[in-house]
Amino acid sequence: MTTTETAPLPLGTGEHQPAVTVRGLVKRYGGRAVLDGLDLEVRAGECFALLGPNGAGKTTTVEILEGVRRRDAGDVRVLGQDPAVAGRRWRDRIGVVSQGEAAGQELTVREALDHFAGYHAVPQPTDELLAAVDLEESARTRVVRLSGGQRRRLAVALGVQGRPELVFLDEPTTGMDPVARRQFWELIRGLRAGGTTVLLTTHYLDEAATLADRVGVVSGGRLVEVAPPDELGAALRGTATVTWTEHGRRRQVRTGAPSAVLRDLLAADPHGEVAGLTVTRPGLEDVYLQLVGAVPTDSEGELR
């Protein structure tokens, strides 16, 4: 019998127990189904990104998982409990980095953190939080005078103040400048490295690609694909596009076997140069756009 050394599991989660399990989630607004049988599983300790266009149901899903919105049907388990009926002890185990104003505008950063520490069973000391989100210099600044990036960092500090096992981030970097975004990503990587399960929603592909262990694409109220970012849409990625110029016309072929197409092309003119020859495989963005139905999924074959 062999024993394998495994990395310690994230705290507070039993082995094999996912942080989030969703089966057949349905939510209707006025008869229209925003979520239409969504299935989802987030493993303990991973960073999972829910990707999808606006209105796909990302925020509704997260709000149901957070226990602040009722569902119409389906089974939901978050940290082993049904969020619709879970109590304060459960709430203390999850953290939410919300879009809304974190605290009164006229509080200083330190006052806000000190106050909200009083809501948690085992709050992170304020000084450690300030250091973690790099707001030490602004501790005595009132929230109203913080920059946009600083406010988001304060929101993160407040979201993780109770040492949560699972953190929700709903479109956390919307409206951030590129520098602030990268700093923010570092924070989230830090969280995940510390063993916290992270569930974030975003409509930025680069964000999902750089942060997430796995990406789930939501479209039309369902999860249409789940995979690590570089394996997303494996079937779609198998299709390459071969393009070249023939008699002054662009020709394009989509194929699962680009080498065969190339062999044929080269054989047709063994000594010449095939003008404008390219072979491309779809990137994350192409796959994503096809998954959410923004562009039609073409069948193999010649185009135009």
Add this chain to the structure above:
Amino acid sequence: MTAVLTPTTHRPAPPSAARIALSRVRLELRLFFRERQQVVFSFAYPVVMLLIFASIMGDEERPGQVPFAQYFLAGIVATGIMLTSFQAVGTSIAAQREAGQLERLQLLGTPPVAYFAGKAGQVLVTAAAQVALLLPVARYVYDVPMPVDVGHWLTFLWVAGLSALAGTVLGVAVSALPGNATATTTAVSALAIVLQFFSGVFFGFLELPGWMQQMASFFPLKWMTQGMRSVFLPDQAGAFEIAGGWEHGKTALVLAAWVIIGVVICVRTFRWRRSEG
């Protein structure tokens, strides 16, 4: 950095509602006094009005040879309590909800009772501070006599307490009105001003048109001012009230009824979020 933000397994129960309520009182007080609009229009308003009106109308008398300042003090004390409770609570909850602060409280699992207790505690402290500012100004600048005995002070305490309670629950109730925070603030402030005129704060209640008196009788402020007149005016002035007396029983009944109405509305309509989907 990464080592700092780690989850925990050893997790006792979260702090009690009472502890959160206490820290919310401190927070709400801090926010109240840092909010210029609240300080000017809720806290300082009665003192400013007393200074203006008592200076202009200083020589006039109200029925029963009551000097204007003495009559006006009763009304403006009641008005002050209405503003620091009803107006301040209604507008601040609407604003906090709109900013997403209540949403965060919900996500933190804040017991609603702790949130309301925080508001109530803040109202109690600001109203007491306001009265503590108002009475010396009336006493030493305008020679208004203070209540003569313990009985009158006790009347003051129950009228003020019941008024603040009714104002607070009705403030919570009115914050649920549809529309944005600006609309709520406008509606609340307009109602507060109209009620002041209708309820005999500025003019003798007996001098008002009958329809105005009847309308005012539905609302708490009329009973709050009447209760305060029974505290600050000489006993014989009660003969000049509509009923020919102070009507303490009816005052207590009407205010208590509004507390109950307010609580019922709060329970049915209070929401953490801007709109329910």
